[in-house]
Amino acid sequence: MPLRNAIDLARLPGTILPDLACLPVGARLVSVDGARELLPRMPGLWAHGLQRELVMARLYEGDLALATAETEDLARHGDPAHPWAGHRTIGYWLARHGEAQEFFKRWKTYGAAHERGDMRRIKELLVHAVAERHGRRVSWEVTTDKRVGPTMRYLCFELWAQRGDVEGLLAFFDGEGADLLPEVDQLLRISEPGSACAVRR
Known part of the structure; x- marks a missing residue:
């Protein structure tokens, strides 16, 4: 169009x-x-x-x-x-488009020290898009980069939260995401405000 x-x-x-x-x-x-x-x-x-x-x-x-x-x-x-x-x-x-490798390759050109709120929204978009296109584990790896950081890890699970898909989140922690968080933290992620469980309720 x-x-x-x-x-x-x-x-x-x-x-x-x-x-x-x-x-x-x-x-x-x-x-x-x-x-x-x-x-x-x-x-x-x-x-x-x-x-x-x-x-x-x-x-x-x-x-x-x-x-x-x-x-x-x-x-x-x-x-x-x-x-x-x-x-x-x-x-x-x-x-x-979830192109994390190319995104980070060009990082120094973004003027990230300027208008940081703008940059934060772009980084949030990156984590969310990577989770949607390449999977939650890959998006988790993106948050290990200090330029993004662990405060954006909730976005790795946001799609489940939006859909209220408790079973999907549990299946992820039982499968490919089993080693990402300790069991206690997995339970907290499921039950905390904004999680899939909270949305479903």
């Missing part, structure tokens, strides 16, 4: 009003090349939003290398206050 990447932009962590002004690019009412010509004429926040949209458009073309090249060019000529904006958009894309 032509509006798909525009909608994704609106859902990006940290999206603000100037970002939404870039929806015509996502809707293909303005070409990527045409939008790039506008970039030097836009004030900071508006340029920041356009950076994100241009990179998202390249990602929807299915070429990560081209998106990276676009990002690097935008970092040189775009909003100087947010040189990492395009890189972080790639990070969002990788997180959403």
Whole structure:
């Protein structure tokens, strides 16, 4: 759908009003090349939003290398206050698709020290997407990386919680996840607020 990447932009962590002004690019009412010509004429926040949209458009073309090249060019000529904006958009894309290895490979480009709430939401998306696409054990391994950390381990089990699937959670701890937590902690995970049991009740 032509509006798909525009909608994704609106859902990006940290999206603000100037970002939404870039929806015509996502809707293909303005070409990527045409939008790039506008970039030097836009004030900071508006340029920041356009950076994100241009990179998202390249990602929807299915070429990560081209998106990276676009990002690097935008970092040189775009909003100087947010040189990492395009890189972080790639990070969002990788997180959403559960591509943990490539996500961490590019970590230094994300400007993670800036707008940390934004980065936290992207990391949460990564853990959740990895759990959904590659399994809970793999998502657990993602949380062992200090850049994510153990505070996000609850996301490894969130799908069960959302579905109220107590049996699924128990089967996981009886099977592939048997060695992830001591038995007492497994019981706490099942019974604590926000767990599958709590949701089912």
